Amino acid sequence: MKILENIDLYPYSTMRLHSIGRKMIIPESVDELIDVVGNLSKENDPFYIVSGGSNIVFAERVETSIVYLMKIDESVSVSPGGEVSCGCSVRIQTLINELKKNRLGGLEYLYSVPASVGGAVFMNAGRGKKHNLSISDYLTKVDYLDLRTGEIKSLYPTEESFSYRHSIFQESKFVVLKAYFQFQSQDPALTDQLIQERLAQSRKYLDPSKPSCGSVFCQANPIVMRLVKGMRCGGAIFSKKTPNWISNIDNASAKDILTLIKRVKCIHKLFFFSCKTEIRFLK
Ligand SMILES: Cc1cc2nc3c(=O)[nH]c(=O)nc-3n(C[C@H](O)[C@H](O)[C@H](O)COP(=O)(O)OP(=O)(O)OC[C@H]3O[C@@H](n4cnc5c(N)ncnc54)[C@H](O)[C@@H]3O)c2cc1C
Known part of the structure; x- marks a missing residue:
């Protein structure tokens, strides 16, 4: 330690x-x-x-x-029956590559996401809302640490435990330790193709040229988000290319980013639109 x-x-x-x-x-x-x-x-x-x-x-x-948490459990194992167990510290790309080796697949659309498996389960990472795809689709069990009692427990996902960018873990004092999945059989050549398609799509539509935290809001008015493209504060800017995306273009500070978010929240309030921040702030 x-x-x-x-x-x-x-x-x-x-x-x-x-x-x-x-x-x-x-x-x-x-x-x-x-x-x-x-x-x-x-x-x-x-x-x-x-x-x-x-x-x-x-x-x-x-x-x-x-x-x-990136050092506590970096193991991935696949049973002969195709059940996959994956430590919370494993990078999503490592999991997808392991699945490919075992002729399994289904998560290639997350290949561009720089997340851990634990963080992805906690956030229920997935594709945009209209695609209705998220990591919880393949989850069969999650081992977690209950911080209230110090005990390791298991959750068997139900419809209520996960929804768009939401998991039950966000409401409780729980740490995701290990995720268990059942994936579909998939030809490795198809996995490669889907990964390449995902990377090409992210280069086309997202703004990976500068540091960011992905989508800023998980719920926001699309017209407002288009209008604020290019709005800048200090070293932070709402990307001109990707709506709902703040880039750190010149040594931005947390204050720059917070100011941009506050402005967008104010615009939503002014027009009685609702919005919800996806990014987490830590003081
Ligand atoms: C370039 C880019 C592209 C992105 N694209 C997508 C996308 O396509 N889809 C999508 O859904 N998201 C996307 N994101 C957002 C982000 O990657 C996801 O929210 C991801 O799930 C966060 O995982 P993480 O490991 O980085 O978690 P962190 O950022 O470290 O943490 C996020 C939250 O999860 C909690 N947390 C982390 N690990 C655990 C754990 N093991 N147990 C309990 N709580 C935990 C933290 O306390 C925090 O509240 C993108 C981000 C970037 C930068």
Whole structure:
């Protein structure tokens, strides 16, 4: 286990902000994680879970202790019956490549997403709303740590546990530890083709040229989001190419990003439209 203090959080969020984190703890196994969160709870030290950091914006100085999960379980295994178990620290691309080796598939549309499997299950990562596809489609079980009791428990997904960009884990003090899936059989050549199609589509429609956290809002008015394209604050800008997407074009600060989001929220309020932020802020 590593404990880092007063560190530059630049590598830990895909928004690439030079924020300073007071304390980061990096457990290297589930047992270490249980000890860490137990001790933090005893000390009454609130903490925040960070994985791939592809949906997190850090404030200029983060006082909350960070528990970084990318080292606790990087295992993927596939049983002869095709059941896949996958540790929360595994990158989505690693999982998709493992599936290909085992002639399985179904998640290629997430190949462009810089997420961990734990973060993707927590956020129920998927394609745009109209496609109705998300990682939970293949989930059969999730092992999680219940932070209230310190026990490891299992969830068998039902229709209520997952919806668009939402999982039951977001409402509870739970840490996703391991996900179990049942995928469809798929020819590896088709997997390659679907990955290439996904990457080409993201190059065409998304704005990967500068650091970002993907879609800013999971619910917003499309006309407003088109109108604010190109709106800039300091080093942050609403992408001119992709609606609902903030890019860090010139050493942006958390404040720049927050200002842009506040402006868009104000516009929604002014016209009685509703909006909901997808990006998480950590202070
Ligand atoms: C270029 C780009 C493209 C993207 N495209 C998509 C897309 O197509 N579809 C989509 O849905 N999203 C997309 N996103 C958003 C993002 O990748 C997803 O929300 C992803 O699921 C976040 O995973 P993560 O591991 O990075 O989580 P983090 O950003 O580290 O964390 C996100 C939230 O999950 C919590 N969390 C993380 N891991 C765990 C865990 N193991 N247990 C409990 N809580 C946890 C954190 O506390 C935080 O609240 C994109 C982002 C980028 C930068």
